[in-house]
Amino acid sequence: MNTSADQLKKIEAQEYDDLVNQTKPKPTVLKNCIWAFVIGGLICTLGQIILNFFMGQGLSKLDAGSATSVVMIFLAALFTGLGWYDVLGKHAGAGSIVPITGFANAIVASAMEYKREGFIFGVGARIFSVAGPTLVFGFAVSVVIGLIKVVFG
Amino acid sequence: MGMNELLMAFLVGGVLCLIGQLIMDLTKPAITPGHILVGYISVGALLSGLGLYQPLVDLAGAGATIPLSGFGHSLTQGTLKAVEESGLLGAISGGVEATSAGITAAIIFGYVAAVLFNPKG
Numbered sequence: 001m002n003t004s005a006d007q008l009k010k011i012e013a014q015e016y017d018d019l020v021n022q023t024k025p026k027p028t029v030l031k032n033c034i035w036a037f038v039i040g041g042l043i044c045t046l047g048q049i050i051l052n053f054f055m056g057q058g059l060s061k062l063d064a065g066s067a068t069s070v071v072m073i074f075l076a077a078l079f080t081g082l083g084w085y086d087v088l089g090k091h092a093g094a095g096s097i098v099p100i101t102g103f104a105n106a107i108v109a110s111a112m113e114y115k116r117e118g119f120i121f122g123v124g125a126r127i128f129s130v131a132g133p134t135l136v137f138g139f140a141v142s143v144v145i146g147l148i149k150v151v152f153g
Numbered sequence: 154m155g156m157n158e159l160l161m162a163f164l165v166g167g168v169l170c171l172i173g174q175l176i177m178d179l180t181k182p183a184i185t186p187g188h189i190l191v192g193y194i195s196v197g198a199l200l201s202g203l204g205l206y207q208p209l210v211d212l213a214g215a216g217a218t219i220p221l222s223g224f225g226h227s228l229t230q231g232t233l234k235a236v237e238e239s240g241l242l243g244a245i246s247g248g249v250e251a252t253s254a255g256i257t258a259a260i261i262f263g264y265v266a267a268v269l270f271n272p273k274g
Contacts, residue, residue, distance in 0.1 A: 028178075029175070029178045029179070032174050032178055033171050033174050033175060033178075035174075036167075036170045036171050036173065036174035037167035037168065037170060037171040037174075038167065039170070040166055040167050040169065040170025040171070040173075040220075041162075041163035041164065041166050041167025041170070041216075042163065043166065043219065044162045044163060044165070044166025044167070044213075044215050044216045044219045044220070045159050045162050045163045045166070045215070045216075047162065047166075047215035047218070047219035048158060048159055048162035048214050048215035048216065049159070050215075051214060051215050051218075052155075052158070062251075065218055065227070066254040066255065067254070068215065068218075068219075069224075069254060069255035069258065070254050070255065070258040072219065073255060073258045073259050073262055073263075074258065074262050077259075077262040077263050077265070077266035078262075078266060080266060080270075081266040081267070081269060081270030082270065083270075083273035086273070093173075093174050093177065094170050094171070094172075094173030094174035094176075094177055094186075094189060095167075095170040095171075095174065097170075097173060097186045097189050097190065098169055098170045098173040098189060098193055098220045098221060098222075099166070099170070099219045099220055099221070100219055100220070100221060100223070100224060100255065101219075102186070102190065102221070103190055103221055103224070103259060104259050104262065104263060106186065106187070106190060107259055107260070107263035107267075108263050108266045108267050108270075109272075111263060111264065111267035112266075112267045112270060112271065112272045113272055115267070115268075115271070119268060123264060123267050123268060124264070127260060127263055127264055127267065130186075130187045130190060131259065131260075131263075133187065133190075133191050134187075134190045134191050134194050134221070135194075135256070137191050137194060137195045138194035138195060138198055138224065138225050138228050138248075139228065139248055139249070140195075141194075141195045141198035141199055141202075141225065141228075141229070142198045142202075142225070142228035142229045142231075142232045142247075142248040143232065143244055143245065143248065145198065145199075145201075145202035145229050145232060145233070146229075146232035146233065146235070146236050146243065146244030146245075146247060146248070147241075147244050148202075149232075149233055149236045149244070150236055150240060150241050150244050
C-alpha cells in the first residue's frame with residue numbers, strides 16, 4: 001500500500017490525469033452502453049409483447065400502437081411514483097430514458113418535486129419542464145414536414 | 154415469427170438506447186437526458202419525413218416505435234396523412250391527432266402519479 005502511494009506521488013499531476021482519463025472512462029462507457037442496450041432492449045421487448053396482445057384483440061396496427069403507448073406510460077408513471085424507475089435508471093442510463101417510459105418518467109419525476117408550490121402551478125406546470133420542450137420540437141419538425149408536403153405535394 | 158419478432162424488438166430497441174448512452178457519455182455533461190428526449194423525437198420525426206424510419210418499424214416493430222424517435226415518427230406520419238386528407242389544416246392537426254392517446258395518457262397519468270406519490274430520499 002505504501003509503495004503504491006509513493007509511486008503515485010512521484011507521477012506529476014498532468015501525467016496522473018492523463019492516466020486516469022486513459023484507463024477509467026472507457027470501461028465505464030462500455031459498461032453503461034451494455035446496461036443501456038440490455039434494459040432498453042427489454043423495455044422494447046415488453047412493448048412488443050403488449051403490442052402483440054392488442055393486435056390479437058383485433059385492434060388495427062395504429063390503434064394497437066396507441067394502446068401500447070398508453071400502457072407503457074401508465075407503468076412508467078406508476079413505477080416512477082413508487083421510486084422503482086429511478087433505481088432502474090441508475091444503471092440503465094439511456095436505456096431508461098430513450099423509450100417512451102423515459103418520457104413518462106421525466107414528467108412524473110419533475111412534477112413530484114414541486115408539490116410544495118401547489119397542485120396547479122407546482123405540479124401542473126412542472127409536468128411540462130421536460131415534456132414541454134420535447135413536444136415543442138416534435139411538433140415543430142412534423143408541422144414543417146407537413147407544410148413542405150402542402151407546398152410541394 | 155413470435156420469437157424472431159421479440160428478438161428484433163430487443164436488438165433494435167437496445168441499439169437505439171445504446172446510441173443515446175454513447176451520445177451522453179461522450180458529450181458529458183453537455184447533453185442531458187432532457188436533450189436526449191428532445192433529440193430523439195425531433196430526429197425520429199425528421200427521418201420519418203425522409204421515409205427512413207418506416208423501414209425500421211417494419212423490421213423491428215416496438216423496437217422502433219417504443220423509443221421516443223417512434224413518437225416523432227407517429228407525429229410526422231399523422232401529419233402527412235392529414236395533409237393528404239385536408240391540406241393545410243392537416244399540417245397543423247395531424248400530428249397531435251395521431252399521438253393524442255399517448256400525450257393525454259402522459260399528462261393524466263403523470264399528474265395523478267405526481268400527486269399521489271412523494272419523491273424518495
